[in-house]
Amino acid sequence: MTKPLLFSPMQIRDVELKNRVVIAPMHQYSGVKGFPTDWHLMNIGRFAVGGAGLVFVESTKVERRGCGTVGDLGLWDDGFVPHFKRLADFLREQGSVPAIQIGHSGRKARRFRPWEGGGPLEQSPEIEDWADWELVAPSAECDPGDPRPRALALDEIPAVVDAWGQAARRADEAGFDVLEIHGAHGYLIHQFLSPVANRRNDGYGGSEENRMRFALEVIECVRAVWPDHKPLFLRLSVEDDAGWGPDENVRLARLVCEMGIDVIDCSSGGIRGAPVVSTGPVGYSYQVPYAEKLRAEADIKTMAVGLIVHADQAERILQEGRADLIAIAREALHNPNWPLDAALKLGVDEAYDLMPSPYRYWLSKRASSVKDLTVSTAVDGIES
Numbered sequence: 605m606t607k608p609l610l611f612s613p614m615q616i617r618d619v620e621l622k623n624r625v626v627i628a629p630m631h632q633y634s635g636v637k638g639f640p641t642d643w644h645l646m647n648i649g650r651f652a653v654g655g656a657g658l659v660f661v662e663s664t665k666v667e668r669r670g671c672g673t674v675g676d677l678g679l680w681d682d683g684f685v686p687h688f689k690r691l692a693d694f695l696r697e698q699g700s701v702p703a704i705q706i707g708h709s710g711r712k713a714r715r716f717r718p719w720e721g722g723g724p725l726e727q728s729p730e731i732e733d734w735a736d737w738e739l740v741a742p743s744a745e746c747d748p749g750d751p752r753p754r755a756l757a758l759d760e761i762p763a764v765v766d767a768w769g770q771a772a773r774r775a776d777e778a779g780f781d782v783l784e785i786h787g788a789h790g791y792l793i794h795q796f797l798s799p800v801a802n803r804r805n806d807g808y809g810g811s812e813e814n815r816m817r818f819a820l821e822v823i824e825c826v827r828a829v830w831p832d833h834k835p836l837f838l839r840l841s842v843e844d845d846a847g848w849g850p851d852e853n854v855r856l857a858r859l860v861c862e863m864g865i866d867v868i869d870c871s872s873g874g875i876r877g878a879p880v881v882s883t884g885p886v887g888y889s890y891q892v893p894y895a896e897k898l899r900a901e902a903d904i905k906t907m908a909v910g911l912i913v914h915a916d917q918a919e920r921i922l923q924e925g926r927a928d929l930i931a932i933a934r935e936a937l938h939n940p941n942w943p944l945d946a947a948l949k950l951g952v953d954e955a956y957d958l959m960p961s962p963y964r965y966w967l968s969k970r971a972s973s974v975k976d977l978t979v980s981t982a983v984d985g986i987e988s
Contacts, residue, residue, distance in 0.1 A: 607952065607953075608919050608950045608951075608952065609624065609919060609922040609923055610623060610624050610625060610915070610918050610919045610922055610930060610946060610950065611623045611624070611625075611946075611947055611950065611952050612624065614657075614928070614929070616782075616835040616866050616867065616905070617832070617833050617834060617835050617866065618833035618834070619701055619781050619782060619833075619834060619835055620701075621657035621658050621701055621929075622657045622699065622700075622958075623655070623656070623657040623943065623958070624657065624922060624928070624929050624930055625655070625656045625657050625658070625918075625930055625932060625942070625943045625946070626656065626657065626658040626659075626660070626703075626907060626929050626930065626931040626932070627648070627651040627656045627658070627659045627660060627931070627932055627933075627936050628660060628869075628909050628931040628932065628933040628936075629660035629661065629662045629663055629703075629704075629705040629784065629786075630662055630933055630934070630937070631662050631663060631672070631676075632644060632647060632662055632675070633672075633673045633675035633676065633717045633718070634675050635675050635676055635677040635678070636675075638665070638668070638671070638676065638677055638678030638679075638680070638681075638684060639677070639678075639684065639687050640661075640677055640687050640688065640690075640691060644661070644662075644677070644691060645690065645691060645694060648661060648691060648694075648695060649694055649695070649698065650940040651700070651936055651940055652694070652695045652698035652699065652700035653698050653940070653941075653959060653960055653963060654936070654939075654940045654941040654942060654943050654944055654958075654959070655699075655941065655943030655944045655947065655958030655959055656700055656932070656936075656942075656943050657700060657701060657943075658700065658701045658703055658782060658929075659695050659700045659701070659702065659703060660703040660704060660705055660782075660784065661677070661688070661691055661692075661702075661703070661704040661705070661780075662677060662705065663676075663677075663705045663706070663707040663786050663791075664676075664677040664678060664679050664688075664704055664705065664706050664707070664771070664775075665677065665678045665679070665680065665706070665707060665708060665709070665771075666678075666679060666680060666706050666707070666708050666767040666768050666770070666771040667680045667708065667764070667767045668680055668733065668736055668737060669713060669736065669737055669738045669739075669740060670707065670708030670709050670710070670713060670767075670792065671709065671713055671714070671737065672709040672712060672713055672714075672715055673715055673716065673717050673725070674717075674725075674731065675717060676709075679706060679770075679771040679774045679775060680767065680770075680771065682774060684774065684778075685774050685777050685778050686778075688704070688774075688775070688778035688780075689777075689778040689779050691778075692704075692778050692779035692780050692781075693779060696779070696781075698960050699958075699959075699960060701781050701782060702779065702780050702781055702782070703780060703781065703782035703783065703784065703837075704775050704778075704780045704782075704783060704784070705783075705784040705785075705786050705839065706768065706771045706772065706775065706783065706784070706785060706786065706826075707785075707786030707791055707792075707793075708764070708767075708768075708786075708791060708792040708793070709791050709792065710739075710740060710741045710742075710753070710791055710792030710795045711739055711740070711741035711745070711746055711750070711753040711792075711795060711801070712790055712791055713737065713739055714737050714739060714751075723749075724749075724750055724751050738754065739751060739752075739753035739754065740753055740754050740755075740756050740760075740764075740792075741753035741754070741755060741756070741792070741795050741801065742755065742756065742795050742796045742801060742802040742803075742804055742808065742809060742818070743755045743801065743802055743803040743804055743809070745800070745801050745802075745803060747876070755804070758806055758807075758808075761808065761818065761821075764792075765818070765821045765822055765825050766825060768785070768822045768825055768826050769825035769826055769828065769829050770829075772825075772826040772829050772830045773829045773830075775830075776829070776830060776831060776834070781834055781835075782834065782835050782836075782837065783826070783830055783834065783835075783836055783837065784836075784837035784838065784839055784869060785822060785823065785826060785836070785837070785838050785839070786839050787819055787838055787839055787840050787841075788839045788840050788841040788869075788871045788872075788873075788874060789839075789841055789871065789873065789874035790841070790844075790873070790874025790875045790876075791874070793818065793819050793822060794840075794841055794844070794848070794874055794875065795875075796808060796809075796815055796816075796817075796818035796819060797815050797816065797818075797819060797848050797852075797856075798815070798844065798846055798847065798848050798875045799815065799846075799847040799848070800846045800847055800875055800876075801875055802815050812852060812855070816856055816859070819856070819860075820859065820860070820863065823836075823838070823860055823863050823864070823865060824863060827863060827864040827865075832864075835866040835867065836864055836865055836866055837865070837866065837867045837868070837869050837907070838860055838865045838867075838868055838869065839868075839869035839871055840853050840856070840857075840868055840869070840870065840871065841871055841872050841873055841874050841875075842870050842871070842872055842891070842894035842895075842897070842898065843872045843873075843894060844872065844873055844874060844875045844876070845873070845875075845876060846875040846876050848875070850894060850897050850898075853868075853894075853898060854897065854898060854901045854902050857898050857902035857904050858902045858903075858904075860904075861902060861903065861904045865904070866904075866905060867904070867905045867906065867907050867928070867929065868895075868898050868902070868904055868905070868906050868907070869906075869907045869909065869931065870891060870894040870895040870898060870906050870907065870908060870909065870927075871891060871894075871909055871910065872891055872894060872910075886911065887911065888911050888912070888913065888914075888917060889908070889910070889911065889912060889917060889921065890910055890911055891908065891909060891910030891911075892908045892910070892912075892921055892926055892927065893926075895907065895908040895909075895926060895927040896908075896925075896926040896927065899925075899926070899927060899928070905928040905929070906927045906928055906929075907927060907928065907929040907930070907931050908921055908926065908927035908929070908930055908931065909930075909931035909932075909933060910933075912930055912931070912932060912935070913935050915945070915946035915947075915949040915950050916949070916950070918930040918932075918946065919950060939981065941981075943958055944956070944958050944959060945979075945981045948979070948982075949982070956968045956971070
């Protein structure tokens with residue numbers, strides 16, 4: 605049979621993905637002073653073993669004050685590099701391309717973890733560098749009930765831009781083959797793009813062109829140090845319900861395509877406080893129209909994400925030309941072997957070849973030796 609598009613290889617610059625399944629970057633809030641732990645190795649390792657072509661390490665902060673919680677990861681110092689290299693090397697050894705997202709929380713920094721309530725963090729003796737963990741933003745604007753950030757001075761902005769470039773350099777030294785810039789979800793780059801969060805009256809605020817300036821300078825700085833043969837992604841909130849919408853993102857995507865962005869990761873929401881804001885109901889594939897629009901109108905590769913749960917759903921998105929890559933997020937937390945499961949359901953020959961040898965051998969042996977076996981993810985129970 606013809607191989608499904610979802611399990612066809614894809615070349616981006618010099619990097620080849622064995623399939624179009626991407627594990628999206630998902631915050632774990634489990635770092636220790638910015639360093640990854642065994643939790644992170646376990647978390648991403650099971651996605652690689654499950655057969656995904658590309659696996660992202662969660663949003664990793666480019667400077668200390670960009671951390672959202674005490675558990676955020678960081679790449680603001682060269683001392684982090686060996687610890688992230690361990691993650692990149694392990695992903696590659698299991699057959700997945702290692703990727704990492706870099707970001708800065710801006711005014712959304714210094715908060716409790718979501719399962720601790722997610723509100724503004726309170727000062728405590730355990731946080732030794734409280735004064736350094738400063739809330740900064742394009743403007744001194746905040747959500748109701750949140751502490752007010754300090755607006756970045758004009759002469760401070762170049763150093764913040766450079767922090768992105770330095771983090772990109774460290775990501776390369778750690779061995780990651782794909783890098784994503786986080787420009788969505790109400791974090792610092794998105795704050796500059798937003799007419800709600802950005803009330804500046806200098807070259808970084810006011811007009812749409814000026815509000816794009818910070819994002820474009822970050823991309824230019826990152827692309828200058830990120831090797832030309834490695835792909836660079838950009839995550840955008842294509843609709844934020846706050847004045848930064850699909851048409852604005854099309855215009856931005858056209859510019860960044862010329863600057864060396866290879867793929868737009870199409871998400872939504874963030875400026876008004878909710879983690880996801882959509883103009884319609886949240887349901888299966890609810891953000892796919894954003895990926896479809898940017899792909900068609902900006903002539904750039906896009907990655908679809910957001911309640912993509914089923915194999916046939918993902919395959920249809922690709923077959924209809926609505927996106928180039930499929931990002932699986934919380935469904936991968938539920939089922940880290942989602943790529944294998946999808947390959948079996950789509951009838952991929954030698955589906956178990958997606959997995960490393962210790963898993964491939966035993967699962968292939970069982971499949972060939974046991975007749976009429978139906979795996980647990982295909983049915984509700986032995987009687988169904």
